[in-house]
Amino acid sequence: MSHSLPRLSGNRIHRRGSALTLLLLLAAVLQVSAGVGLAYVAGFSSVRAALGDFHWEWLPVLVGALGVSFAGYYYAYEGIFTVAGGPTVPSAQLRTAVTAGFGGFLAHGGGELDRYALEGAGADPREAKTRVSGLGGLEHGILALGGTVMAIVVLAQGTDKPPLDFTLPWAVIPVPGFLVAFWLAERYRDRFRGGTGWRGSVGNFLESIHLIRVMFASPRRYGLALAGMALFWAADAFAAWAALAAFGFRMNVASMYVGFATGMVFSRRLGPLGGAGILALCLPLTLWVSGAPFAAAIVGIFVYRVLALWLPMPASLALLPELRRMGEERLPQVEGKAEPSREPGLRRDV
Secondary structure, three states, rough: OOOOOOOOOHHHHHHHHHHHHHHHHHHHHHHHHHHHHHHHHHHHHHHHHHHOOOOOHHHHHHHHHHHHHHHHHHHHHHHHOOOOOOOOOHHHHHHHHHHHHOOOOOOHHHHHHHHHHHOOOOOHHHHHHHHHHHHHHHHHHHHHHHHHHHHHHHHHHHOOOOOOHHHHHHHHHHHHHHHHHHEEEHHHHHHHHOOHHHHHHHHHHHHHHHHHHHHHHHHHHHHHHHHHHHHHHHHHHHHHHHHHHOOOOOOOHHHHHHHHHHHHHOOOOOOOOOOHHHHHHHHHHHHHHOOOOOHHHHHHHHHHHHHHHOHHHHHHHHHHHHHHHHHHOOOOOOOOOOOEEOOOOOOOOO
């Protein structure tokens, strides 16, 4: 028997056109407000001078980098959904969910759209929530590991930009943090599995860390997903680098990535309204501290954020009818595909 999916609280998939229009306007206002506010701080004359040094040939490079980041994200998205015997999401449905959520506007805090896709593929709500948490952890984990590598490069170069309070935490913390998180997940996840209230939340969190550990422990099986997430962040950071180059500043790559990772307080999938306004406010500041001219960082990141948020928007909105159809019926799963774990809906690798 098929079961209709519940309408997820706050899900923008079911919003009316007028409500979506208001949210789009709000996102635009936040973007412009962040840009104008920083321009006021930097001085409008400095920003005008940066705008006058525009090199249009970098725009296709920026757009191409965003396209490459989408390809990487698709494979990472697929990997976290299928690791440890996860539900099989049909390719067409997976492409729809990734395309609609890539810009972040419909993602609604990084969970609603993804849980919708997973539950439509037959996952129970607990498993869907766990895998969505795993996707968010994989996003920030790969970003952090890249920050470790680039921070070590900056330290080896002996430059003073970014400063030590940027580079040292990136160089020292992520790898031990990964190892401690993996140890805690394997030691305590059985204790919290199936709990309710805060114990259930802790159990889901530990189970999501376990999924990431499985991926790292089986690189031959899940290497494409890990490489996909690394490609996503590398291409996304390069898009930001190309945006600065479009306004006359070619930043040191390692310094750029450290500043980019520091300012990426959340990915656009996790941020409200795809990070509209917030990332356009944070990234120029961290890149400036990392060595970019303030005016070039403001206008470059403004262009990067506008394209990252608004280029995927037509496709996201065009896919709304398909997204709504996705939730009408759960898809049956093939039994015997993986050995079930002690918690229904979550499976273990054999």
